[in-house]
Amino acid sequence: xxxxxxxxxxxxxxxxxxxxxxxxxxxxxxxxxxxxxxxxxxxxxxxxxxxxxxxxxxxxxxxxxxxxxxxxxxxxxxxxxxxxxxxxxxxxxxxxxxxxxxxxxxxxxxxxxxxxxxxxxxxxx
Numbered sequence: 313x314x315x316x317x318x319x320x321x322x323x324x325x326x327x328x329x330x331x332x333x334x335x336x337x338x339x340x341x342x343x344x345x346x347x348x349x350x351x352x353x354x355x356x357x358x359x360x361x362x363x364x365x366x367x368x369x370x371x372x373x374x375x376x377x378x379x380x381x382x383x384x385x386x387x388x389x390x391x392x393x394x395x396x397x398x399x400x401x402x403x404x405x406x407x408x409x410x411x412x413x414x415x416x417x418x419x420x421x422x423x424x425x426x427x428x429x430x431x432x433x434x435x436x437x
Contacts (some may be wrong), residue, residue: 313338314426316408321431329396330433334408336389345413346384346391349421350404350433360406361393362418371418376402398435405430 320332334346347362361382362371370382381394391408409424417423 314344314410316410316426316428318406318408318428318431321406321433323434323436324398326399326435326437328398328435329394330398332393332395332406332408332431332433334391334393334428336391336410343412344410344426345418345424346382347409347411347418347424348382348391348393348406349409350402350406351430352401352404355404357407357421359419359421363391364415369415373419395433398433400435400437403433403435405432 315337317335318332320330322330324330343365345362345364348360349357350360351357359373360376361380363382363384367384379397384391407430408428410426411424413423
């Protein structure tokens with residue numbers, strides 16, 4: 313079992329930045345893909361970013377590419393999502409997720425085994 317806890321959400325004006333963190337506990341997340349998803353009010357959950365176990369491969373949704381950066385520190389069992397140039401449409405609850413996933417499945421939430429409780433990000437115009 314892997315327990316995930318997100319932090320770092322909050323309110324920011326458009327154009328601002330936030331850094332989300334995900335702390336993993338229980339079984340080591342070192343061998344797992346770590347991903348970030350988000351759910352905006354009235355919308356389906358959507359993929360944001362993912363990083364493989366070594367950190368050598370990252371994947372981003374087109375909507376955040378060039379603005380968000382995912383990273384991980386396996387020694388600390390942690391993952392971060394640096395979000396720059398935030399837009400009102402980035403407003404959502406952001407979730408950290410972990411799983412043993414082949415590259416083809418990184419964008420699919422159904423492939424992830426463990427989820428955090430989420431952290432709210434609100435961006436005002």
